[in-house]
Amino acid sequence: MKLVVVESPAKAKTIEKYLGPGHTVxxxxxxxxxxxxxxxSVDPDNGFEMQWEAYADKTKQLKAIADEAKAADTxxxxxxxxxxxxxxxxxxxxxxxxxxxxxxxxxxxxFNAITKPAVLDAMANPRALDEDLIDAYRARRALxxxxxxxLSPVLWRKLPGAKSAGRVQSVALRLIVDRERxxxxxxxxxxxxxxxxxxxxxxxxxxxxxxxxxxxIERLTIGNAGDANAAKADIEAGRFSVSTVETKPLTRxxxxxxxxxxxxxxxxxxxxxxxxxxxxxAQALYEDGAITYMRTDGVQMDGDAINAARGAxxxxxxxxxxxxxPRHYVAKAKNAQEAHEAIRPTDFSKDRAGSGxxxxxxxxxxxxxxxxxxxxARLERTTVELLDGTGQHGLRxxxxxxxxxxxxxxxxxxxDDEADEDSRRLPRIREGDAPAKKAVNAEQHFTQPPPRxxxxxxxxRMEELGIGRPSTYASTIQTLKDRDYVTVEKNRxxxxxxxRLVTSFLERFFERYVSYDYTAGLEESLDDVxxxxxxxxxxxxxxxxxxxxxTAEVMEQKPSDVTKALDEFLAPYLFxxxxxxxxxxxxxxxxxxxxxxxxxxxxxxxxxxxxxECKYTRRFAQAGGANDGADAxxxxxxxxxxxxxxxxxxxxxxxxxxxxxxxxxxKRGSIPKDxxxxxxxxxxxxxxxxxxxxxxxxxxxxxxxxxxxxxxxxYIVHDGKYGRLTSTSEVFEIGMNAAVVRLAEAAEAKGxxxxxxxxxxxxGTSPETTKEVRLMEGRFGAYVTDGVTxxxxxxxxxxxxxxxxxxxxxxxxxAAKGPSKGKKKAAPKKAPAKKPAAKKAPAKKAxxxx
Numbered sequence: 001m002k003l004v005v006v007e008s009p010a011k012a013k014t015i016e017k018y019l020g021p022g023h024t025v026x027x028x029x030x031x032x033x034x035x036x037x038x039x040x041s042v043d044p045d046n047g048f049e050m051q052w053e054a055y056a057d058k059t060k061q062l063k064a065i066a067d068e069a070k071a072a073d074t075x076x077x078x079x080x081x082x083x084x085x086x087x088x089x090x091x092x093x094x095x096x097x098x099x100x101x102x103x104x105x106x107x108x109x110x111f112n113a114i115t116k117p118a119v120l121d122a123m124a125n126p127r128a129l130d131e132d133l134i135d136a137y138r139a140r141r142a143l144x145x146x147x148x149x150x151l152s153p154v155l156w157r158k159l160p161g162a163k164s165a166g167r168v169q170s171v172a173l174r175l176i177v178d179r180e181r182x183x184x185x186x187x188x189x190x191x192x193x194x195x196x197x198x199x200x201x202x203x204x205x206x207x208x209x210x211x212x213x214x215x216x217i218e219r220l221t222i223g224n225a226g227d228a229n230a231a232k233a234d235i236e237a238g239r240f241s242v243s244t245v246e247t248k249p250l251t252r253x254x255x256x257x258x259x260x261x262x263x264x265x266x267x268x269x270x271x272x273x274x275x276x277x278x279x280x281x282a283q284a285l286y287e288d289g290a291i292t293y294m295r296t297d298g299v300q301m302d303g304d305a306i307n308a309a310r311g312a313x314x315x316x317x318x319x320x321x322x323x324x325x326p327r328h329y330v331a332k333a334k335n336a337q338e339a340h341e342a343i344r345p346t347d348f349s350k351d352r353a354g355s356g357x358x359x360x361x362x363x364x365x366x367x368x369x370x371x372x373x374x375x376x377a378r379l380e381r382t383t384v385e386l387l388d389g390t391g392q393h394g395l396r397x398x399x400x401x402x403x404x405x406x407x408x409x410x411x412x413x414x415x416d417d418e419a420d421e422d423s424r425r426l427p428r429i430r431e432g433d434a435p436a437k438k439a440v441n442a443e444q445h446f447t448q449p450p451p452r453x454x455x456x457x458x459x460x461r462m463e464e465l466g467i468g469r470p471s472t473y474a475s476t477i478q479t480l481k482d483r484d485y486v487t488v489e490k491n492r493x494x495x496x497x498x499x500r501l502v503t504s505f506l507e508r509f510f511e512r513y514v515s516y517d518y519t520a521g522l523e524e525s526l527d528d529v530x531x532x533x534x535x536x537x538x539x540x541x542x543x544x545x546x547x548x549x550x551t552a553e554v555m556e557q558k559p560s561d562v563t564k565a566l567d568e569f570l571a572p573y574l575f576x577x578x579x580x581x582x583x584x585x586x587x588x589x590x591x592x593x594x595x596x597x598x599x600x601x602x603x604x605x606x607x608x609x610x611x612x613e614c615k616y617t618r619r620f621a622q623a624g625g626a627n628d629g630a631d632a633x634x635x636x637x638x639x640x641x642x643x644x645x646x647x648x649x650x651x652x653x654x655x656x657x658x659x660x661x662x663x664x665x666x667k668r669g670s671i672p673k674d675x676x677x678x679x680x681x682x683x684x685x686x687x688x689x690x691x692x693x694x695x696x697x698x699x700x701x702x703x704x705x706x707x708x709x710x711x712x713x714x715y716i717v718h719d720g721k722y723g724r725l726t727s728t729s730e731v732f733e734i735g736m737n738a739a740v741v742r743l744a745e746a747a748e749a750k751g752x753x754x755x756x757x758x759x760x761x762x763x764g765t766s767p768e769t770t771k772e773v774r775l776m777e778g779r780f781g782a783y784v785t786d787g788v789t790x791x792x793x794x795x796x797x798x799x800x801x802x803x804x805x806x807x808x809x810x811x812x813x814x815a816a817k818g819p820s821k822g823k824k825k826a827a828p829k830k831a832p833a834k835k836p837a838a839k840k841a842p843a844k845k846a847x848x849x850x
Contacts, residue, residue, distance in 0.1 A: 087137035242435070255371070263364075264279070293343075313373060590613070691731070692717075760782065763802070
């Protein structure tokens with residue numbers, strides 16, 4: 001019997017069907033062991049020896065594999081064809097060896113697609129484990145462990161509020177922070193564009209000003225309204241005719257098939273998917289046998305796949321869309337490693353696979369791979385120059401015409417920036433023509449700062465710099481989100497306070513280890529290990545001999561010294577020159593103290609040196625001394641007429657709040673966002689600290705109904721049942737009748753799950769039930785509901801990426817299965833039949849007393 005080990009149960013089921021009798025296929029469910037999260041898991045003083053520990057939740061899988069291995073003649077390790085897959089195979093082999101159940105014959109097989117021909121061909125050509133890839137895995141794992149478990153404790157002790165640091169994670173965060181600094185330092189510059197709306201033979205086109213009063217006009221040449229209006233007047237007064245028409249042929253070649261990083265980029269641009277969601281979908285498509293392996297730097301397709309693609313193109317289009325020779329691509333990625341075949345469909349005759357987001361991603365992969373073997377697009381680019389009678393003023397119009405679409409008939413690569421004017425169409429025009437001038441426009445513009453990174457542009461930049469590897473980009477980006485180092489708004493990354501502070505700390509004290517060149521160089525060294533050109537222990541030793549003393553040096557510094565050093569390092573950002581000769585550190589409240597960076601329990605902040613006399617503070621992230629949100633200490637609103645206690649407005653870690661009294665017995669209440677600052681007087685403050693408010697007694701239950709403001713906003717509650725309120729004012733105004741109705745509506749919307757919870761997202765209306773399709777948070781995770789059917793989201797699905805279409809697919813699949821079967825009640829246990837009493841064994845004699 002042959003035991004085959006793969007990673008996932010879906011893969012195991014498919015492969016066992018291909019192999020037939022004599023084979024048992026079991027899944028390891030990914031990695032089976034790792035370095036435990038404690039000191040000493042890697043011992044630098046003993047050749048970087050590692051103490052591996054099996055995952056607690058993999059006990060069942062390991063036992064099943066070990067039990068089957070006892071009776072197996074051959075162990076076939078068929079995990080994924082990359083470094084991580086090689087590592088899983090090595091871990092399985094080592095665990096079985098330690099348990100002394102490792103079969104004598106151990107084989108390693110890899111296949112790029114889960115199809116019967118690919119699997120059978122791999123089984124016929126086994127090999128040994130790749131020791132170089134295993135060494136590269138150990139080097140990377142040890143390196144990440146040493147950085148994390150050495151650097152993170154330094155952050156915790158010297159930088160309050162910091163959560164963790166990582167070898168690639170911290171450099172990716174620095175990219176986002178550096179871009180934010182560029183945006184903050186950017187000073188917009190005014191410029192004007194002048195363009196004429198022209199028409200030739202009934203076809204409109206736009207010509208922009210390129211020459212004025214004999215001078216060449218660049219984008220920033222006209223910098224004020226006066227010059228712009230003067231230029232506009234000259235163009236309006238002039239009579240323009242075509243001086244030259246230049247036509248150039250252009251050829252656009254198709255892009256290569258997807259690699260891991262280009263798939264993540266294009267899915268982000270065209271489908272709005274996050275990198276982690278894209279990889280989850282691709283993993284499922286791979287395990288279903290629809291696409292080839294999705295973690296790859298390779299851009300080349302197998303010869304048989306190329307022929308299949310060319311055949312599919314010929315069936316879809318005519319022969320002109322099939323190039324004379326097959327196209328071959330070469331990887332351009334820096335430090336391309338463990339190159340495999342590009343990501344492509346396993347069968348080019350199937351243009352659809354999966355449903356919902358799976359189907360959308362497959363469509364993208366299919367079209368990209370097919371387009372990569374199509375003929376080039378042929379275009380014609382035309383540039384028209386127009387001059388007035390004096391020859392002093394000139395206009396230019398550009399455009400292009402698609403003569404033959406080629407691959408563009410199927411696929412066009414997405415771009416992070418908008419298309420330029422070259423994509424416009426021009427009418428047929430000749431020298432000497434005098435197109436009609438319909439209007440002249442002068443428009444004001446301002447130069448724009450560089451855009452914040454999107455997931456697509458961040459992945460692209462990391463790949464360009466050689467930071468990390470495509471297979472790790474998704475998890476790296478997800479870690480930045482999980483640590484709350486960044487915020488994603490409109491698909492763009494903005495660094496949070498904690499992210500900026502951690503980056504500043506690392507730049508000041510560990511500058512080398514967050515530099516782009518050093519990180520890329522370290523990646524090259526690790527690639528040398530996987531290529532057999534370097535020893536993994538030597539690479540670790542070279543890193544550790546400098547890194548360890550540096551962390552020890554920083555750990556010895558006092559937190560106050562660290563804060564002082566950061567205050568000096570961040571001075572240009574926190575206290576920039578105001579340009580009027582005044583001291584940028586001067587306290588804006590007392591006009592005497594000096595502002596400086598301070599460390600607190602909940603992170604860094606800016607405070608006045610005259611504390612406690614002056615209580616001015618502001619948040620760390622308020623660059624340049626912005627006063628919005630600055631706290632100059634408690635603002636007394638008045639005195640409570642009932643208790644005589646002082647009522648004050650204060651600023652806390654979670655925002656502004658109201659406090660009644662002092663000390664432990666003080667009452668506090670958050671200030672809701674929908675309460676305008678002008679409306680926050682003593683009366684409103686007293687109402688906020690008086691919550692919860694009793695609305696009245698429910699007429700049916702006789703129990704009270706209360707209104708208040710909680711973590712998720714205003715609400716009413718009765719006997720443990722909640723109902724949402726729309727605003728803070730409703731908390732104080734809602735009456736009994738309205739409260740009873742609101743609670744009844746919440747109970748009706750409950751359905752079979754979810755109570756009166758607020759939906760996470762409302763997608764639209766179901767065509768089947770005509771009710772809202774909602775995304776809800778349930779006891780066992782997120783689910784979608786149409787008011788009749790509830791469908792739990794698969795573990796591989798990202799709730800944030802759900803759409804109405806994908807929700808309807810899940811609901812339809814769930815409805816097709818019929819109502820869920822309740823658990824069968826256990827049959828009452830029958831009283832056991834009486835058996836004849838067994839003869840008792842003679843009792844042991846008690847020891848004789850002395």
